[in-house]
Amino acid sequence: MGKTVKSVEVRTKDKTYKIFIGDLILHQIIKTRKEISADRFALIVSARIMELYSDNIKEIFRGVKNVEVFKMHDGEKNKIYKYAERFLDDMLKSGFTRRSVVIGIGGGVVGDFAGFIASVYMRGIPIIHIPTTLLAMVDSSIGGKTAVNLSAGKNIAGSFHQPHMVISDVNFIRTLPENELKNGLSEVLKHALIGEEKLLKILDKNDLKSIKISDIIQKIIFLSVLFKSRIVEKDEDEKGIRAILNFGHTVGHAIESMSGYKGISHGEAVAIGLKIETEISRRIGWLDNGEVSYVNELISHYNLINKTNKFNAEKIVEHMKFDKKNIGGKFKFVLLKGLHNPVYNQEVDFKLVMDAVRCINS
Numbered sequence: 001m002g003k004t005v006k007s008v009e010v011r012t013k014d015k016t017y018k019i020f021i022g023d024l025i026l027h028q029i030i031k032t033r034k035e036i037s038a039d040r041f042a043l044i045v046s047a048r049i050m051e052l053y054s055d056n057i058k059e060i061f062r063g064v065k066n067v068e069v070f071k072m073h074d075g076e077k078n079k080i081y082k083y084a085e086r087f088l089d090d091m092l093k094s095g096f097t098r099r100s101v102v103i104g105i106g107g108g109v110v111g112d113f114a115g116f117i118a119s120v121y122m123r124g125i126p127i128i129h130i131p132t133t134l135l136a137m138v139d140s141s142i143g144g145k146t147a148v149n150l151s152a153g154k155n156i157a158g159s160f161h162q163p164h165m166v167i168s169d170v171n172f173i174r175t176l177p178e179n180e181l182k183n184g185l186s187e188v189l190k191h192a193l194i195g196e197e198k199l200l201k202i203l204d205k206n207d208l209k210s211i212k213i214s215d216i217i218q219k220i221i222f223l224s225v226l227f228k229s230r231i232v233e234k235d236e237d238e239k240g241i242r243a244i245l246n247f248g249h250t251v252g253h254a255i256e257s258m259s260g261y262k263g264i265s266h267g268e269a270v271a272i273g274l275k276i277e278t279e280i281s282r283r284i285g286w287l288d289n290g291e292v293s294y295v296n297e298l299i300s301h302y303n304l305i306n307k308t309n310k311f312n313a314e315k316i317v318e319h320m321k322f323d324k325k326n327i328g329g330k331f332k333f334v335l336l337k338g339l340h341n342p343v344y345n346q347e348v349d350f351k352l353v354m355d356a357v358r359c360i361n362s
């Protein structure tokens with residue numbers, strides 16, 4: 001067990017809440033139970049987490065009468081509006097009230113879904129996030145964005161609903177498959193490039209095996225959480241600086257959408273995006289060759305891109321043209337004016353983008 005529990009306090013317009021990061025710290029939830037006056041808890045738990053951790057979860061809630069468990073199947077196809085309506089109906093039938101609390105235990109899919117449920121049930125009840133993937137710990141559980149998918153598109157229905165508390169227990173990382181670990185690592189690398197120098201040094205010193213060591217992964221999550229939280233505090237509604245968190249994602253989203261969200265993971269698409277957007281920064285003179293090589297080496301070191309995956313530059317650029325931010329023959333990017341110095345809303349010509357994509361792909 002890690003010796004210390006780290007915590008980050010997040011101050012938003014409506015509330016101040018804490019994010020706890022530690023090893024085997026689920027009992028924090030029991031403290032919360034005493035601290036907030038909830039009449040009932042709706043535990044929305046990933047089916048996979050239930051398979052792996054039902055004993056631990058039962059242990060935590062042993063003797064607690066006002067808890068009802070709702071198992072949720074994983075996968076984007078289940079993070080949908082239709083199922084949200086069913087969940088809300090079931091909660092009403094079960095007698096949940098405005099004084100009830102939702103607890104989401106799982107990856108980003110469960111977290112987004114549980115957050116959405118909490119944000120609309122009786123006009124909003126508190127949500128406690130217990131993220132179980134690296135991506136959910138360093139990204140989706142922070143910042144209050146909730147979402148469900150519609151048949152028209154991914155994450156189309158959603159809300160901003162800041163959590164009451166987040167408990168990131170690194171013990172969950174032990175069972176996380178390597179491809180899921182890498183999904184989270186792409187976001188960690190993004191945070192390291194746009195913000196945290198310390199984070200970049202930790203990534204530099206470790207590898208896919210050593211970062212799983214409790215103290216190391218705890219530090220990585222803590223620094224990522226601290227960085228994202230400070231950005232969210234400055235721009236809760238995503239009207240300004242929060243846009244820097246999209247570094248690597250303009251191209252990443254285009255690649256995912258081009259592939260119909262199949263055959264390429266989110267983390268891999270983001271890693272390719274990081275590579276291309278770093279190259280664009282070099283081409284406009286903001287990064288030097290050494291900095292670009294360093295970023296590329298880190299991406300290879302953690303094996304974030306599957307080398308067999310070739311992609312079509314013209315198609316990526318075509319997909320980016322659909323993005324509503326990109327108008328009038330120019331794309332808008334977050335670029336790096338030196339490492340750890342992101343600049344958002346940077347206009348770049350289509351041709352320069354195309355050249356950068358081709359260069360990475362060759």
Ligand SMILES: NC(=O)c1ccc[n+]([C@@H]2O[C@H](COP(=O)([O-])OP(=O)(O)OC[C@H]3O[C@@H](n4cnc5c(N)ncnc54)[C@H](O)[C@@H]3O)[C@@H](O)[C@H]2O)c1
Pocket residue numbers: 046048049052074075076079106107108109110112132133134135136139140141142143144145146147155172173174175176177180183
């Ligand atoms: N709200 C936000 O700000 C935000 C930000 C980024 C991503 N997201 C959303 O997050 C979702 C992706 O989240 P994700 O990457 O966590 O994927 P996920 O929730 O789909 O989880 C990935 C897989 O890992 C399994 N899993 C989870 N925890 C595990 C554990 N500890 N051990 C073993 N297996 C485990 C799950 O069963 C699942 O199969 C997407 O829907 C995306 O839209 C939201």
